[in-house]
Amino acid sequence: MNKCSVCGHERNDRDMKCPECGSYYSKIAEIIAEQEAQEEMQTFRGQCKRILNSDDIKHELLAELRLIRSRLTKRGMFALFVIFVFVFALVVSVL
Known part of the structure; x- marks a missing residue:
């Protein structure tokens, strides 16, 4: 006991x-x-903590982005591409 x-x-x-x-x-x-x-x-908060607590923030941020990209499907990648193109077109049309 x-x-x-x-x-x-x-x-x-x-x-x-x-x-x-x-x-x-x-x-x-x-x-x-x-x-x-x-x-x-x-979580997103944990990912941010891991990036900010790293010695090489740039390297850790790129590693996180690669990890996020590897989890996306082709459909998700296409959706992000369309969003970026749309935002770019809006910015260019305003300027």
């Missing part, structure tokens, strides 16, 4: 959460924190 690191309540090895204080035991807390960190890195 081990004890809870927060309240000191004795627990069984099969328990994942302390019945007294409700805190998760260290192994479970580590797994949850790791999974949350992985999910964070998949």
Whole structure:
């Protein structure tokens, strides 16, 4: 039998959460924190953090753009192309 690191309540090895204080035991807390960190890195905010925290921002930004481009289908690439052409045409017509 081990004890809870927060309240000191004795627990069984099969328990994942302390019945007294409700805190998760260290192994479970580590797994949850790791999974949350992985999910964070998949979001736009996580991608921006990864780029800004990099030593070589330009290289990391290009790597992210390559990754985004590799995930796009041909239809998605065509849609982006049409959007850029349309915006370019609007800018040129205004000037």
